[in-house]
Amino acid sequence: MKSVEPVELDPAVEALLDDFAQHLTKERGCSAHTVRAYTGDLTQLFGHLARTDGPPPGQATLRDLRTWLANQHATGADRSTLQRRAAAVRTFFAWAEHTGRITTDPARGLRSPKVDRRLPPTLEIDHARRVLDDLAAAAAAAEDPAERAAALRDSAILEVLYSTGIRVSELCGLDLSDQDTERELLRVLGKGGKQRVVPLGGPARRSLDAWLGVRELLAAPGAGSAIFVGDRGGRIDPRVVRRIVHRALARIPEAPDLGPHGLRHAMATHLLEGGADLRSVQELLGHSSLATTQLYTHVTTERLRKAYQQAHPRA
Structure with missing residues (x-):
C-alpha cells in the first residue's frame, strides 16, 4: 500500500480522538490493540478530509466516508483492513x-466488503502430539535447574494453548488465582472484559503443575501472581510466547509454522472432528458470534473431502 504524507490534525480533532479512545477503553472494554487500530484508522480518515479540503469530522457525509474507503x-488496502476501518x-x-x-x-449506511474466509492452516493431531511429547522430553533431559524450569514453562504454555484454545493475550493474563484445581478449570478474561471458564485436559494440568513447581526459579518480584513469566522474571509477553511456539513447531519438520493462534485453530478443528457440537466450541473459544466458529466446520469439511478424494476408488 502506498504511503501518504501525514497531516497535522486540528487540536480539537485530536481531543475528540482522545475522548473516543477513552470511551473504547473504559466503556467498551476494548484491548489496547483495538484502540490503537481504531484511532489510527480515524486519524487516516481525518487526515484525508483535511488533505482534500473536505469538511471537518462533525460535518462529514456518507459520500465523504465512501470516497475515503474507495x-x-x-491504494492497496485488503478487504480485512477495509472492513476494520469501516x-x-x-x-x-x-x-x-x-x-x-x-x-x-x-x-449509519456505510457498508464494507465481505472478508474472504480462508481456511486457516492447522496442525494434524499426530503433529500436535509429537510437538508436545518433544517438549516434555526436552524438559526431562535438561540438567541445569534454570534451563529445566524454562523448558517446563514452554511445555506448559503449549499444552495449555492446545488444551484450552485460549488466545495468547488471555494466556499471558492468567493469574495463579484463575485456577480451579479441584475441577481442573481455568478462568479466562477475554475480549471486551468478558470472563469465561475453560476445562484443562489431564496432560495440560500435569504440565502446568510441573511448571508451577519450579516457577520460583524464574519469577522475579515484579511477576506478581502471573502464572507464566518470561526469562527476565516478569509476566510473560505475547511476543515471547509466539517465539516459544514457533520454536517448538520448528523442531517437527512436517509441522506447519504456526503461532499461538494456530494452536487455537487446531484445538477447535480437532474438537469438531471428534464430535463436539458447534455451540460448545463457540463457548470454549469465547466467540461472540456463532458465524466465527462456523469457519471451523469448513475446515473439517475440507479435510473430509480431501480424505475422500484420496481414498475412494471413484472419487
Missing part, C-alpha cells in the same frame, strides 16, 4: 451522535 482500496468509522460516529457531538450519524 481511496483506501485503490467498523472504526461506524463505531466513532455512532458514539459521537449518542454523546451529542454531532446531530446525525453519517456512517
Whole structure:
C-alpha cells in the first residue's frame, strides 16, 4: 500500500480522538490493540478530509466516508483492513451522535466488503502430539535447574494453548488465582472484559503443575501472581510466547509454522472432528458470534473431502 504524507490534525480533532479512545477503553472494554487500530484508522480518515479540503469530522457525509474507503482500496488496502476501518468509522460516529457531538450519524449506511474466509492452516493431531511429547522430553533431559524450569514453562504454555484454545493475550493474563484445581478449570478474561471458564485436559494440568513447581526459579518480584513469566522474571509477553511456539513447531519438520493462534485453530478443528457440537466450541473459544466458529466446520469439511478424494476408488 502506498504511503501518504501525514497531516497535522486540528487540536480539537485530536481531543475528540482522545475522548473516543477513552470511551473504547473504559466503556467498551476494548484491548489496547483495538484502540490503537481504531484511532489510527480515524486519524487516516481525518487526515484525508483535511488533505482534500473536505469538511471537518462533525460535518462529514456518507459520500465523504465512501470516497475515503474507495481511496483506501485503490491504494492497496485488503478487504480485512477495509472492513476494520469501516467498523472504526461506524463505531466513532455512532458514539459521537449518542454523546451529542454531532446531530446525525453519517456512517449509519456505510457498508464494507465481505472478508474472504480462508481456511486457516492447522496442525494434524499426530503433529500436535509429537510437538508436545518433544517438549516434555526436552524438559526431562535438561540438567541445569534454570534451563529445566524454562523448558517446563514452554511445555506448559503449549499444552495449555492446545488444551484450552485460549488466545495468547488471555494466556499471558492468567493469574495463579484463575485456577480451579479441584475441577481442573481455568478462568479466562477475554475480549471486551468478558470472563469465561475453560476445562484443562489431564496432560495440560500435569504440565502446568510441573511448571508451577519450579516457577520460583524464574519469577522475579515484579511477576506478581502471573502464572507464566518470561526469562527476565516478569509476566510473560505475547511476543515471547509466539517465539516459544514457533520454536517448538520448528523442531517437527512436517509441522506447519504456526503461532499461538494456530494452536487455537487446531484445538477447535480437532474438537469438531471428534464430535463436539458447534455451540460448545463457540463457548470454549469465547466467540461472540456463532458465524466465527462456523469457519471451523469448513475446515473439517475440507479435510473430509480431501480424505475422500484420496481414498475412494471413484472419487
